[in-house]
Amino acid sequence: KEFPACSTSSASRAPRSSGFCAACLYLLESCLCFEASIPVRQRIQTENAPAAIGPYSQAIKAGGFVFVSGQIPIDPKTGEFVAGGIGEQTERVLKNRAAVLEASGSSLDQVVKTTVFLADMKDFARMIEVYARFFSAPPPARATVAAAGLPRDARVEIEAVALVSE
Numbered sequence: 628k629e630f631p632a633c634s635t636s637s638a639s640r641a642p643r644s645s646g647f648c649a650a651c652l653y654l655l656e657s658c659l660c661f662e663a664s665i666p667v668r669q670r671i672q673t674e675n676a677p678a679a680i681g682p683y684s685q686a687i688k689a690g691g692f693v694f695v696s697g698q699i700p701i702d703p704k705t706g707e708f709v710a711g712g713i714g715e716q717t718e719r720v721l722k723n724r725a726a727v728l729e730a731s732g733s734s735l736d737q738v739v740k741t742t743v744f745l746a747d748m749k750d751f752a753r754m755i756e757v758y759a760r761f762f763s764a765p766p767p768a769r770a771t772v773a774a775a776g777l778p779r780d781a782r783v784e785i786e787a788v789a790l791v792s793e
Contacts, residue, residue, distance in 0.1 A: 673730035676723040677701040680778070685727050693731040693791040697744065698723045699781035713750040713782045717757040720785050725761070733791040738767040744774040744784040754783055 671686035671693065679685055679696065686695040700709040700716035703726070709719040725735050743758070745751060751771060759766070767787070777784050 671695075671727060671731040673726055675703055675726035675730070677703050677706070686731055688731050688791055691790060691792075692739075693728065693733050693789050695724060695727050695731075695787040695789065697742070697784040697786035698727075699778050699784050701779075708779055708781075713745075713753045714757050716782045717754045717785075720783055721758065721761045724785060724787055728787070728789055731789075731791050733789040735761055735789075736763055737790040738762065738787050739790060740768045740788045741770075742786045743769060743771040744777060745771060746774060746777050746780070746782045748773045750782055 667689065669688040670684045671688055673685065676685055677698065683696055685698075686693050688694075698720050700719035701707065701723070702709055702719065703723065709715055721735070728734050728737070743754065745754060748771075754771075774784070
């Protein structure tokens with residue numbers, strides 16, 4: 628059997644009677660191993676956190692990490708925005724985040740990075756009081772950004788990256 632892509636003489640073909648030379652067989656096996664090592668993206672979805680509003684996922688699990696989309700303070704049971712100030716909103720957001728992480732097989736203890744979006748940096752001190760109760764030592768790396776506007780006029784939105792078993 629001749630393979631047009633391989634011009635090696637039949638005397639140097641691999642002994643497996645594959646018809647491929649040793650070099651082509653090596654490349655083929657390398658490609659198959661490479662293909663098997665490509666990380667799979669798995670969508671994470673739970674009813675214990677608000678459904679995604681629009682074309683995005685609550686989280687994506689890939690390569691030993693789970694990437695959790697930013698969430699605003701919506702009660703997943705009622706679909707309503709949580710009443711109260713920045714403290715209540717931060718608590719609801721972090722409870723939602725914990726539910727998504729649990730659905731992925733991770734937890735708040737496995738979070739390595741968060742990004743906090745605040746509608747007003749004057750809310751930082753109160754937000755951080757509540758935030759600190761949710762993370763054990765060492766706390767994750769964090770960036771806090773003032774946002775000109777958040778969905779549904781939320782005071783806070785938080786996204787996260789956490790470790791997770793594949």
